Amino acid sequence: MGRTYRKRKRKRCQASSINLNHESTTINLLKWLNGHDFLNSAALELRHFPITGRGITSRKCVKENDVLIRIPMELLITFATVDKSGLLQCIRGQNSFSIHVLLSFFIAIEKHKKESSFWVKYIQSLPDPEPVLPWTDFSDNIQLFPDDIRAKSRKFLDEFNEGCLKLKSSINDQALCQCCKKTLVSVLDKSLFRWAYVLVNTRAVYIDPQLVLSMSDEEGISILSDKPSMALCPLLDMFNHHYMAGTNADVIQDKGQLYYELRTLRNYKKHEQFFICYGSHDNVRLLLEYGFFIPGNVNDCVYFNLKEIVKVLNVSLCERRYKFIKRHQFDDKDVYVRLCEASFNMKAVLFVCVFPNVLNYDAVVFSDCYPSEFRQIMNDCIKTLLEYKLCIMKEDSEKVSSTLLQSKHLSLLKTFLEYRIEFVETMLYQFSEPNIT
Numbered sequence: 313m314g315r316t317y318r319k320r321k322r323k324r325c326q327a328s329s330i331n332l333n334h335e336s337t338t339i340n341l342l343k344w345l346n347g348h349d350f351l352n353s354a355a356l357e358l359r360h361f362p363i364t365g366r367g368i369t370s371r372k373c374v375k376e377n378d379v380l381i382r383i384p385m386e387l388l389i390t391f392a393t394v395d396k397s398g399l400l401q402c403i404r405g406q407n408s409f410s411i412h413v414l415l416s417f418f419i420a421i422e423k424h425k426k427e428s429s430f431w432v433k434y435i436q437s438l439p440d441p442e443p444v445l446p447w448t449d450f451s452d453n454i455q456l457f458p459d460d461i462r463a464k465s466r467k468f469l470d471e472f473n474e475g476c477l478k479l480k481s482s483i484n485d486q487a488l489c490q491c492c493k494k495t496l497v498s499v500l501d502k503s504l505f506r507w508a509y510v511l512v513n514t515r516a517v518y519i520d521p522q523l524v525l526s527m528s529d530e531e532g533i534s535i536l537s538d539k540p541s542m543a544l545c546p547l548l549d550m551f552n553h554h555y556m557a558g559t560n561a562d563v564i565q566d567k568g569q570l571y572y573e574l575r576t577l578r579n580y581k582k583h584e585q586f587f588i589c590y591g592s593h594d595n596v597r598l599l600l601e602y603g604f605f606i607p608g609n610v611n612d613c614v615y616f617n618l619k620e621i622v623k624v625l626n627v628s629l630c631e632r633r634y635k636f637i638k639r640h641q642f643d644d645k646d647v648y649v650r651l652c653e654a655s656f657n658m659k660a661v662l663f664v665c666v667f668p669n670v671l672n673y674d675a676v677v678f679s680d681c682y683p684s685e686f687r688q689i690m691n692d693c694i695k696t697l698l699e700y701k702l703c704i705m706k707e708d709s710e711k712v713s714s715t716l717l718q719s720k721h722l723s724l725l726k727t728f729l730e731y732r733i734e735f736v737e738t739m740l741y742q743f744s745e746p747n748i749t
């Protein structure tokens with residue numbers, strides 16, 4: 313791909329994006345932020361992009377290490393915000409809740425309060441309906457999902473259902489909404505809670521839990537079942553994800569005031585979209601937690617488990633070799649292949665499988681000094697394993713494509729499964745090349 317091609321592509325992308333700065337939700341959000349010590353010094357502009365949806369650019373060129381946003385701490389929604397709001401006093405009993413559930417409870421009730429909420433301009437800027445995540449398909453469609461995606465979807469769904477039920481059953485029956493005097497239990501219906509829960513899932517950023525605890529009331533802390541490391545940060549949550557995001561976020565102190573700050577790590581052209589990195593996530597994680605995937609994602613990988621490796625490679629493991637793998641938990645997680653590379657655990661498992669007579673596996677595996685002939689043998693094994701996965705993935709994709717059932721969730725999954733086949737085919741091609749590690 314030449315420079316001129318990339319330049320034209322970028323221009324086409326800018327031309328097809330739509331400026332959202334004139335929309336009332338954007339104007340109101342920026343006005344509200346301006347009124348609370350936020351300076352739009354980087355001339356940020358919200359635009360709708362064809363692939364990523366709404367995202368952020370600037371009307372001017374931005375230099376490396378420039379500040380994109382600096383949001384004062386009191387505009388972040390953290391456990392301390394929920395604690396100080398008095399909402400937790402509506403919860404009776406000794407039940408404890410995750411920070412995810414508590415933030416969801418808070419924004420659900422604030423959404424219901426409409427204009428009487430301090431957060432109304434922020435809440436109006438949030439997407440409604442919420443993004444489509446495969447596990448929020450509440451029909452029986454989850455049965456059609458491939459094994460790996462179905463297992464994870466069920467886990468997400470169980471956590472959501474459990475959190476929702478526990479919260480609703482713990483809210484004091486007499487507790488009323490401050491704005492409409494309806495009971496909070498009746499206000500918090502499942503679809504409102506789902507909206508809030510998915511938004512927290514897709515938009516919360518990491519915050520140092522110790523900092524949050526230092527800003528909270530000691531009495532309220534006992535309601536937490538995990539660390540309060542999630543926060544909603546207006547405007548920061550308009551940035552889309554890329555694994556190569558050229559930005560860095562941090563909490564900083566300026567003249568005694570704490571801010572959540574985002575800076576650039578490189579120069580940006582006018583109207584180039586800014587990204588942040590949500591983490592080194594593979595595409596299945598992006599799909600399940602955020603409702604999208606990125607073709608060519610460098611963090612994408614194909615996972616295997618010991619049972620299928622042994623079956624596909626037709627290996628019989630003696631007790632000594634099996635125990636070695638188990639003792640070091642090599643088969644527990646991170647047994648994967650990604651573009652041009654096998655993970656540490658994958659290499660270890662394959663080595664033990666195909667070299668039965670090594671006396672000291674520890675010495676080889678932990679020094680990463682494998683015999684020279686292992687590389688070619690490993691690549692051949694990986695090719696066989698990928699061919700096996702490809703057959704399964706084709707069947708999975710066929711199952712989803714041929715169903716007469718319809719939902720946004722299923723069509724998202726269908727697109728993803730088709731992409732996943734292409735991804736494994738590319739990997740197979742790469743592992744067929746000589747000199748691949």
Ligand SMILES: C[S@@+](CC[C@H](N)C(=O)[O-])C[C@H]1O[C@@H](n2cnc3c(N)ncnc32)[C@H](O)[C@@H]1O
Binds near residue numbers: 601604605
């Ligand atoms: C933190 S929000 C980012 C802003 C969001 N686009 C909006 O309109 O408010 C995260 C959501 O944005 C979308 N998103 C983020 N990065 C994306 C990407 N690289 N490609 C497609 N969608 C993306 C997904 O719907 C995700 O759940």
